[in-house]
Amino acid sequence: QVQLVESGGGLVQAGGSLRLSCAASGSIFNIRHMAWHRQAPGKQRELVASINSGGTTNYSDSVKGRFTISRDNAKNTVYLQMNSLKPEDTATYYCYVGWGLVTSKWGQGTQVTVSS
Secondary structure, three states: OOEEEEEOOEEEEOOOOEEEEEEEEOOOOOEEEEEEEEEOOOOOOEEEEEEEOOOOEEEOOOOOOOEEEEEEHHHOEEEEEEOOOOHHHOEEEEEEEEEOOOEEEEOOOEEEEEEO
């Protein structure tokens, strides 16, 4: 059974930083990509950043230059370093991992709240 455990969320002031972690464990092989999505109240879940098996990264325009996605292949862990946080970054952040041919799983979500 594959588990995704997220950590690192919290309450910060605007301009502050947080680092989110998502560790995958269990029977997981051939990871295709890892990503972070977020969902604010009343809005659809949106892609924030992703990293594929070759290390190529993609970012939402709203976070580019402020957030950095990275991974530790040995630990099957993906990170999201968030700097210069803004109130509009407030959301529940979800880890997403795809592996094998079509299998994927969401993390439980971690709350990020940025105050003015």
